[in-house]
Amino acid sequence: MNLQFPKEKIDRIKARYGDAIEEVVIEKVDVPVFYIRKDKIVDFLSSIRIEDGMEYDFLADLTAYDDNPPASIPEYGLGNVVRSGGSHRFCVVYQLFSLKFLDRIRIKVRVKEDEECPSMVPLWKGANWLEREVYDLYGIRFTGHPNMTRIMLDQRWVGYPQRKDYPIKKYQRFEGSSTLESLGLEEHPRHNPLEEVNSVSAASPLGQRTADRSNLKGPRT
Amino acid sequence: MPKDGAPDVLTTRLDDFVNWARANSLWPYPFGTSCCGIEMMATLSADYDMARFGAEVVRFSPRQSDMMIIAGTITEKMGPVLKTLYEQMHDPKWVIAMGACSSSGGIFDTYSVMQGADEVIPVDIYIPGCPPSPEGVIHGVMRLQEKIKNNKAMLT
Amino acid sequence: MSNINTGLQPPRKTDQFEEDDKDIFENSQMLINIGPQHPATHGTLRIACRLNGEVVEESKSEIGYLHRGMEKLGEVKTYHKFIPYTDRLNYCSALQNNVAYVTTVEKLMGIEIPPRNVYIRTMICEMARIIDHIICVGINAFDLGAMTYFLLGFHQREEAYTLIESLCGSRLTTSYTRIGGLSGDLPENFLPRMKKWLDGVEKTFKELDKLLTNNRIWVDRTKGVGTFTAEQALAYSMTGPCLRASNVNIDLRRDRPYLAYKDLEFDVPVAKGGDVYDRYLVRLAEIFESVRILRQIVEKMPKGPIWADDKRVRIPDKERVYNSMESLIHHFKFFMEGFDVPAGEAYCPMEGPNGEMGFYIISRGGPKAYRLRIRAPSFFMFQPVDEMIKGENIADVIAVIGSVNIIAGELDR
Numbered sequence: 187m188n189l190q191f192p193k194e195k196i197d198r199i200k201a202r203y204g205d206a207i208e209e210v211v212i213e214k215v216d217v218p219v220f221y222i223r224k225d226k227i228v229d230f231l232s233s234i235r236i237e238d239g240m241e242y243d244f245l246a247d248l249t250a251y252d253d254n255p256p257a258s259i260p261e262y263g264l265g266n267v268v269r270s271g272g273s274h275r276f277c278v279v280y281q282l283f284s285l286k287f288l289d290r291i292r293i294k295v296r297v298k299e300d301e302e303c304p305s306m307v308p309l310w311k312g313a314n315w316l317e318r319e320v321y322d323l324y325g326i327r328f329t330g331h332p333n334m335t336r337i338m339l340d341q342r343w344v345g346y347p348q349r350k351d352y353p354i355k356k357y358q359r360f361e362g363s364s365t366l367e368s369l370g371l372e373e374h375p376r377h378n379p380l381e382e383v384n385s386v387s388a389a390s391p392l393g394q395r396t397a398d399r400s401n402l403k404g405p406r407t
Numbered sequence: 408m409p410k411d412g413a414p415d416v417l418t419t420r421l422d423d424f425v426n427w428a429r430a431n432s433l434w435p436y437p438f439g440t441s442c443c444g445i446e447m448m449a450t451l452s453a454d455y456d457m458a459r460f461g462a463e464v465v466r467f468s469p470r471q472s473d474m475m476i477i478a479g480t481i482t483e484k485m486g487p488v489l490k491t492l493y494e495q496m497h498d499p500k501w502v503i504a505m506g507a508c509s510s511s512g513g514i515f516d517t518y519s520v521m522q523g524a525d526e527v528i529p530v531d532i533y534i535p536g537c538p539p540s541p542e543g544v545i546h547g548v549m550r551l552q553e554k555i556k557n558n559k560a561m562l563t
Numbered sequence: 564m565s566n567i568n569t570g571l572q573p574p575r576k577t578d579q580f581e582e583d584d585k586d587i588f589e590n591s592q593m594l595i596n597i598g599p600q601h602p603a604t605h606g607t608l609r610i611a612c613r614l615n616g617e618v619v620e621e622s623k624s625e626i627g628y629l630h631r632g633m634e635k636l637g638e639v640k641t642y643h644k645f646i647p648y649t650d651r652l653n654y655c656s657a658l659q660n661n662v663a664y665v666t667t668v669e670k671l672m673g674i675e676i677p678p679r680n681v682y683i684r685t686m687i688c689e690m691a692r693i694i695d696h697i698i699c700v701g702i703n704a705f706d707l708g709a710m711t712y713f714l715l716g717f718h719q720r721e722e723a724y725t726l727i728e729s730l731c732g733s734r735l736t737t738s739y740t741r742i743g744g745l746s747g748d749l750p751e752n753f754l755p756r757m758k759k760w761l762d763g764v765e766k767t768f769k770e771l772d773k774l775l776t777n778n779r780i781w782v783d784r785t786k787g788v789g790t791f792t793a794e795q796a797l798a799y800s801m802t803g804p805c806l807r808a809s810n811v812n813i814d815l816r817r818d819r820p821y822l823a824y825k826d827l828e829f830d831v832p833v834a835k836g837g838d839v840y841d842r843y844l845v846r847l848a849e850i851f852e853s854v855r856i857l858r859q860i861v862e863k864m865p866k867g868p869i870w871a872d873d874k875r876v877r878i879p880d881k882e883r884v885y886n887s888m889e890s891l892i893h894h895f896k897f898f899m900e901g902f903d904v905p906a907g908e909a910y911c912p913m914e915g916p917n918g919e920m921g922f923y924i925i926s927r928g929g930p931k932a933y934r935l936r937i938r939a940p941s942f943f944m945f946q947p948v949d950e951m952i953k954g955e956n957i958a959d960v961i962a963v964i965g966s967v968n969i970i971a972g973e974l975d976r
Contacts, residue, residue: 214905214906214907215907215909216670216908216909219908243797244797244800246800246912246919246938247910247921247923247936247938249923249936251933251934251936252934262639263639264638264639265638265639265929265930265931265933266927266928266931266933267927267933268906268927268928268933279923279936281910281938285797285811285813288818288819290910310798310799310800311795311798311799311946312799312801312943312946312947314946315942315946316942323634336627337625337626337627338519338626338627338630338975339484339519339627339630340484347518347632347635348634348635350638352518353518354516354517354632354635354636354639355516355517355518356518357483357517357519357520358483358518359483359486360483360487361487362487440606440607440628440629440971441606441607441629441651441654441972442650442651442654442735442736442972444606445654445655445698446734446735449717449720449721449724452714452717452718452721453717453718454717454718454721467601479629480629480631482627482628482629482630482631484627484628484630485599485607485628485629488599488600488628492600514647514651515631515632515636517631517632517635517636518632518635519630519631519632520631520632537736538734538735538736
């Protein structure tokens with residue numbers, strides 16, 4: 187894979203932001219990858235949005251990955267788990283695109299397991315749900331986020347599924363919906379006059395047909 | 408009614424008539440969640456018209472329909488919603504699980520997917536396919552019609 | 564008229580209620596819950612609106628009702644086995660997702676595909692664009708009462724299904740592309756039938772254009788509704804037709820050409836208003852542009868092989884598998900164990916019908932990906948809906964949701 191990115195632009199970025207950059211990767215990647223220090227990331231991103239000649243003002247994507255999973259991982263068919271070493275666990279990735287110069291770079295921030303990462307919501311409003319998704323699936327909190335709650339999974343879910351040590355088939359079943367409380371709305375008691383007649387309870391012959399899995403919490407056998 | 412309890416000629420004829428009427432006027436309630444929803448829309452559209460089978464009136468309210476077609480994956484988050492809507496339907500009601508995901512979880516054996524809609528509600532007809540082609544859906548509806556016509560219960 | 568006394572009182576304003584009615588009408592806002600199950604069209608999402616009369620004051624949306632864990636599945640399945648899962652992302656235009664995924668893996672492996680393959684992939688991307696726009700505009704119109712648009716447009720989609728079925732065997736979830744090639748070459752009569760289909764699409768949409776574009780009811784219902792300026796759209800990272808309807812001229816096919824787009828002539832429609840009407844106009848214009856691109860592709864289709872000349876990924880042909888032991892073993896190892904992809908990472912975005920669709924794959928060697936991230940445009944487009952519907956009437960909420968083409972499969976993955 188060859189890097190189709192002008193070398194002098196990489197040097198210019200390195201010269202301008204030298205102290206914030208931990209590492210620059212240009213081998214085996216399609217766009218240059220800059221590892222930025224966590225305490226300098228907000229200044230770096232707010233500056234590179236408006237810097238002459240760079241202007242990376244469009245946040246194409248915000249995600250994360252599990253760089254250094256713990257030593258023992260349950261066996262569920264993962265591929266090659268190669269740890270990259272170091273004291274951090276996760277890497278938060280920002281894919282930036284420049285609308286003026288039409289090129290892309292990738293910014294990564296190394297985050298330790300219980301640390302928080304600064305939130306980009308003041309810079310891009312679109313980062314709101316993206317950071318919630320990262321929190322939901324990885325457990326990385328973002329300081330300064332207006333609403334740090336789960337987005338994809340039920341609010342009562344325990345654990346962070348996208349981490350390498352969460353088995354893929356470990357499901358959790360919940361009764362009722364937690365949505366209305368989480369939205370800040372009150373749930374009025376529902377009056378369903380057909381409830382006694384219609385509901386599928388274990389006593390009725392219809393209920394016997396469905397397997398009762400409400401007590402299962404672990405992986406399915 | 409005869410002494411041995413067998414249904415009389417009049418009641419069997421009435422049964423047949425009621426079953427015939429129910430089978431030919433199934434009002435579907437499309438519960439489309441994912442890709443099967445698009446094929447369900449294709450079945451209800453002009454090319455593979457399901458209105459020919461009496462399923463003309465697509466009612467988007469559970470109180471006004473009698474056949475729920477679950478088209479798509481049911482996730483753990485959606486399960487309680489499905490149960491609530493099923494309980495709001497009036498008897499007699501039937502459920503068709505369309506596609507692999509609502510029959511048994513499909514290709515998604517993951518942490519957030521229910522392995523079949525029959526984990527929460529009883530299902531009458533399972534239509535295999537991913538997604539089933541509209542001919543398959545129509546075949547499923549026809550089998551449901553046969554099932555209704557064979558129903559021997561007394562006017563329930 | 565003034566002599567008629569119906570006995571009804573005229574409506575009173577909220578702050579003018581008398582003391583004894585105050586407790587009933589004090590909190591005169593109503594909570595409306597749209598979803599997660601509503602007329603089988605937009606997928607599973609919930610929008611809870613707080614209304615003051617008919618005007619939406621605040622709304623909160625919630626997603627995740629179709630979260631199927633695809634990104635985790637990407638780490639557990641081999642690269643080849645993940646191809647059917649990509650169909651289920653944007654299931655209205657499944658071919659586009661196949662192409663985007665396979666291109667990313669080929670970039671990681673450094674595989675060059677032959678010209679015929681490039682042209683076929685461009686062709687299926689444009690077909691996917693046309694059929695996705697048919698559904699989006701059709702359903703938007705259907706929700707607002709214009710059912711003819713949906714029924715006539717869906718017939719064209721059925722004709723497209725017949726073409727796609729002859730190509731890869733399945734109507735909706737295609738899994739047509741393979742890493743380094745395609746599952747099969749074009750059938751015998753494909754290009755003439757494609758030309759006929761394009762004529763049909765053009766004719767149908769010229770009629771449908773006359774039905775809606777200058778229709779008084781349509782214009783009144785959609786003009787000025789859900790307006791979104793360019794700054795707001797860029798702050799939310801919107802892409803695709805919704806961004807172009809807000810006067811931002813970005814199209815990855817023209818600006819960062821990939822596949823065969825550098826050899827093809829096409830225009831990119833941009834509208835200035837940013838409301839629902841403009842998004843409809845942009846999508847309609849894109850259908851005609853795609854027809855134009857497809858006609859050029861049909862003329863220029865090169866002959867030659869469709870598989871890249873790389874023995875890591877070349878699936879052996881069936882005649883050789885059944886007759887030669889080495890091919891049988893190669894076939895077996897390919898499908899059971901997968902092939903090794905060298906370490907590295909790549910992100911290849913494409914201009915999908917909905918916006919920038921891309922896969923970000925990190926590989927650390929081996930047959931399975933280390934991280935497979937799906938950048939799905941619907942996720943970015945559904946976020947600002949809360950802001951778009953603030954201050955709109957409740958009836959306009961449906962128009963706005965329909966115009967922002969939300970496909971639940973890629974919203975929740």
